[in-house]
Structures are given as structure tokens and as C-alpha cells.
Amino acid sequence: MTVFEPAREIPVRASVDVLVVGGGPSGVMAAYAAARKGGHKVMLLESRGFLGGNLTIGLPILAFLGPKGNQVIKGEAQKFIDRLRARGAASEHKRCKNHMSLTIINSEEAKNVCADMMEEVGVEVLMYVFCCGVLKDGDRVTGVVIESKCGREAILAKTVIDCTGDGDVAFRAGVECHKGDADGGMQPPTLMYQMRGVKMQELRDAIVNHPDIYDMDVMPPEQFKSGYFITVGLRRQIREAQEAGLDIPVSRTILITGLEPDEIWVNMTRVSGTDSTDPASYTRCEITAHRQMKDVTEYLRRFVPGFEDARVEKVAPFTGIRESRVIVGKYVLTAEDVLSMKHFDDAVVVAGYPVDIHHSKGGDCTMLFTADAYDIPYRVLVPEKVEGLLVAGRCSSMNHEAMAGTRVMSTCMALGEAAGTAARVALEAGVLPSAVDVAAVRAELLENGAYLG
Numbered sequence: 001m002t003v004f005e006p007a008r009e010i011p012v013r014a015s016v017d018v019l020v021v022g023g024g025p026s027g028v029m030a031a032y033a034a035a036r037k038g039g040h041k042v043m044l045l046e047s048r049g050f051l052g053g054n055l056t057i058g059l060p061i062l063a064f065l066g067p068k069g070n071q072v073i074k075g076e077a078q079k080f081i082d083r084l085r086a087r088g089a090a091s092e093h094k095r096c097k098n099h100m101s102l103t104i105i106n107s108e109e110a111k112n113v114c115a116d117m118m119e120e121v122g123v124e125v126l127m128y129v130f131c132c133g134v135l136k137d138g139d140r141v142t143g144v145v146i147e148s149k150c151g152r153e154a155i156l157a158k159t160v161i162d163c164t165g166d167g168d169v170a171f172r173a174g175v176e177c178h179k180g181d182a183d184g185g186m187q188p189p190t191l192m193y194q195m196r197g198v199k200m201q202e203l204r205d206a207i208v209n210h211p212d213i214y215d216m217d218v219m220p221p222e223q224f225k226s227g228y229f230i231t232v233g234l235r236r237q238i239r240e241a242q243e244a245g246l247d248i249p250v251s252r253t254i255l256i257t258g259l260e261p262d263e264i265w266v267n268m269t270r271v272s273g274t275d276s277t278d279p280a281s282y283t284r285c286e287i288t289a290h291r292q293m294k295d296v297t298e299y300l301r302r303f304v305p306g307f308e309d310a311r312v313e314k315v316a317p318f319t320g321i322r323e324s325r326v327i328v329g330k331y332v333l334t335a336e337d338v339l340s341m342k343h344f345d346d347a348v349v350v351a352g353y354p355v356d357i358h359h360s361k362g363g364d365c366t367m368l369f370t371a372d373a374y375d376i377p378y379r380v381l382v383p384e385k386v387e388g389l390l391v392a393g394r395c396s397s398m399n400h401e402a403m404a405g406t407r408v409m410s411t412c413m414a415l416g417e418a419a420g421t422a423a424r425v426a427l428e429a430g431v432l433p434s435a436v437d438v439a440a441v442r443a444e445l446l447e448n449g450a451y452l453g
């Protein structure tokens with residue numbers, strides 16, 4: 001059934017040069033890069049009451065370092081870490097055989113650093129607004145429609161950058177979008193939560209001294225002797241817990257150290273079949289994921305050394321979405337490109353994270369490693385047919401397997417920086433982003449410290 005919504009005039013809240021929609025890792029970097037040289041009006045829209053997106057749900061940032069151990073994500077993303085480190089709110093980049101590197105951050109400070117960065121370069125931030133439509137002139141996007149407590153309003157923009165994770169702007173602008181693998185299967189979401197009171201030495205000792213019992217995927221036990229870590233393993237313990245009647249939705253125990261010595265973030269809830277672009281599906285996911293925490297926590301207390309007296313301290317503000325829409329851009333990055341480390345002349349990011357697919361059904365995962373870092377071309381940010389729009393972050397133009405590597409936050413930040421830079425370079429040259437001089441974009445990224453191979 002449908003109803004007719006009458007056409008109506010709506011107020012124009014603002015008219016800007018660059019409008020970024022979505023204030024996650026890609027959006028914050030896009031807005032900063034668009035505004036950092038001054039001279040342009042830049043606005044950032046965010047539907048939640050804080051900036052940072054998935055930077056705020058208790059995840060480490062993976063793969064600042066590439067497979068060979070050299071740093072591949074630098075530029076503004078590294079400066080973001082420097083800002084956090086100045087507040088004691090981030091670790092160094094720790095090498096990891098499975099994840100290339102992990103950088104632990106304090107989620108609350110991440111929100112503050114994002115907000116400070118926007119203020120520093122004069123980006124106007126508007127929270128609690130949901131982008132629900134686009135304005136177009138022919139095939140060119142000229143702004144967006146937002147919905148808030150004020151009702152519907154328009155924001156006009158010379159260039160819009162979609163950093164919503166779900167490709168909301170692109171989808172509404174008529175850009176072709178895809179979801180998941182050939183069968184539409186998407187990587188499942190996870191509700192992250194934090195436990196405190198973990199006896200970390202007991203956990204380390206178990207993994208280091210009894211690898212036959214406390215097994216890890218890929219990672220040598222010595223990796224757990226000291227410093228920050230992510231466990232991916234303890235498969236046997238999960239099987240035992242399942243045999244004992246606990247409902248554990250994953251095959252591997254993924255635990256991430258925090259900045260405090262007794263702090264662990266648990267990455268073990270999983271709601272297969274969720275589509276975050278359908279509110280009914282996302283609602284079921286949230287409710288299910290919160291319910292799953294009970295058995296997962298009991299599992300940790302009963303079967304994993306060091307957790308006997310640990311308590312749940314914090315739950316992430318929302319269940320994190322690994323995968324939803326991706327756009328079809330001027331180029332679609334594939335797993336073959338990633339795994340063969342294909343060179344692109346228009347590379348704007350060099351990334352190092354392997355293809356890491358959490359299966360859409362069941363509780364396991366496939367990892368496909370690369371020998372070295374790989375290029376991501378500018379064209380993945382540019383929709384194939386719609387003008388005046390760039391798309392950065394996990395919804396850029398990649399197939400299911402490629403985005404399973406590029407989706408990590410370090411890479412998304414670098415994609416955001418590239419999009420924001422391109423938007424500004426295009427405006428200054430008086431051309432559309434699809435016609436920007438990519439050599440000039442690359443030159444500016446390099447000038448700001450990026451690594452492009």
C-alpha cells in the first residue's frame with residue numbers, strides 16, 4: 001500500500017560548497033580535508049549525537065601498517081592518532097600477524113577529537129539530522145533533504161560527499177548500489193561490549209604456555225606475551241560451551257585489549273541476515289545482539305582464563321554494521337585487484353588490510369592475505385552516472401570481497417581524506433569531481449603526509 005505525500009515548499013537551512021553526510025571515520029576526514037586550506041564553506045551532517053561512527057564502539061583501528069610492517073596509512077589519519085596520543089587516548093601501532101597492526105583508541109576521546117578537528121577548520125557540524133533525500137538538477141546532485149525535529153529542510157551544496165556507510169545519499173540520488181555477495185549475503189553486524197576486571201596475565205599465560213589448548217588462528221602465541229592484542233581463536237572452548245548448552249553465535253573468540261590493564265572489548269555477538277537499510281531488520285538485530293551478550297559473557301566467565309570475576313562495564317552505543325550498500329563507481333575494486341596488489345595510476349590510498357570476510361551465515365570467517373599493500377584508485381569514490389557526488393568509506397565502489405579488506409577504519413579515513421581533498425581541488429579548478437585532475441589530488445595528499453607507494 002502507498003499513500004500520497006503532497007509536495008510542499010521546505011526551508012533551505014544552508015547553502016555550502018562541500019556537504020559531507022555522515023560523521024564517521026571517512027566523513028570526519030573528508031570534511032577536514034575539504035576545509036583545511038580555508039576559503040570554502042564545509043558542513044558535516046550526522047544523525048547521531050556525536051561524531052566518530054564506528055570509532056566510538058570500542059574497536060581498535062586496524063592496518064595502519066601493511067603486510068611488510070611499513071606504515072601505509074599516514075596523512076590526516078595518522079594526525080588523528082597523534083591528537084589522541086597527546087591526550088593519552090591511543091596506543092602505538094602494534095604489529096599483528098593476523099590484522100597487520102592494531103591501534104587501540106579511547107572511544108570517548110575519539111568523539112572529542114573529531115569535534116575539535118571540525119571546529120579547528122571551521123566545519124559547521126549539524127547533528128541529529130537524518131539525510132532522507134537528495135536534490136538534483138538533471139544528473140547532478142545539488143543538495144540534500146534532511147529530516148529533524150524541525151521537520152524537513154534542504155541543504156544546497158556544490159559537492160556532496162556520501163560517508164553514511166550505507167550509501168544513503170548515493171542510493172537516493174539513483175546511483176546503482178549492491179549489497180553483499182552473489183546471493184546478497186552480507187557480513188553480519190556485531191554489538192561490541194567492554195568487560196573490566198579481567199585478569200590479563202592469566203589469559204596471556206594460558207595462550208602462551210598452552211597453545212595446544214588455547215589455540216589461536218594464524219597468530220603465534222608469543223604475540224600475546226606483552227602489549228596490546230586481539231585474540232582470534234579459542235575455537236575448542238566455544239565448542240565446549242556450545243556442548244554445555246550456551247548459545248554462542250560465533251566460532252572464534254575475539255577479544256581486544258583496551259587502554260586499561262584489566263579492560264577487554266568483546267567482539268562476539270553476531271546477527272546473521274541483518275540488513276541495516278531496513279529498520280525492522282536492524283531493530284531485530286539490536287534486540288537479538290543485546291540478548292546474545294548473556295550467554296557470551298557466561299561463556300567467557302566459565303571457559304576463558306582470566307574472566308572468572310570480570311564484569312560487563314559498557315555496551316557500545318549501537319550495533320556495528322560491517323556491510324550494507326556499496327555503490328557502482330567509475331571503477332569497482334575487486335578481490336583480484338587486492339590480492340594481486342594491482343597498481344593504479346590514480347591511486348589515492350594504499351591499504352594493507354587483508355580480505356577478511358565474516359561469513360553471512362554461520363559463525364566463521366575467511367581471511368585472504370596479501371604479500372604487500374595494494375592501491376585503491378580515485379575512481380572508486382566517483383559514482384558511475386551521477387555528478388556532483390563522491391562516496392567515501394565502506395560504501396565506496398568495491399565488490400563484496402574487496403570491501404572486506406578496505407572496510408577497516410584506517411583505510412576509510414584515508415578514503416575520506418582523498419574525497420575531501422578531491423572535492424576542494426575540483427571546486428578550485430571549477431570542474432566536477434568526476435573531472436578533477438587526480439595528479440593534483442595525489443600531490444596534495446602527499447604534501448599532507450600520505451603514503452601512496
Ligand SMILES: Cc1cc2nc3c(=O)[nH]c(=O)nc-3n(C[C@H](O)[C@H](O)[C@H](O)COP(=O)(O)OP(=O)(O)OC[C@H]3O[C@@H](n4cnc5c(N)ncnc54)[C@H](O)[C@@H]3O)c2cc1C
Pocket residue numbers: 021022023024025026027045046047048051052053054055059060061062129130131132163164165166168189190191267319320321322392393394395407408409410412
Ligand atoms: C563489529 C565490527 C567490527 C569491526 N572491526 C574493526 C576493527 O577492529 N578495526 C577497524 O579498523 N575496522 C573495523 N570494522 C570496520 C569499520 O568499523 C567500518 O567499516 C568503518 O567504520 C566504516 O567507516 P565509515 O566512515 O564508512 O562508516 P561509519 O563508521 O558507519 O560512519 C557512518 C556515519 O554516518 C552516519 N549516518 C549514516 N546514515 C546517515 C544519514 N542518512 N544521515 C546522517 N548521518 C548518517 C552514522 O551515524 C555514522 O556516524 C568493524 C566493523 C564492525 C561493524
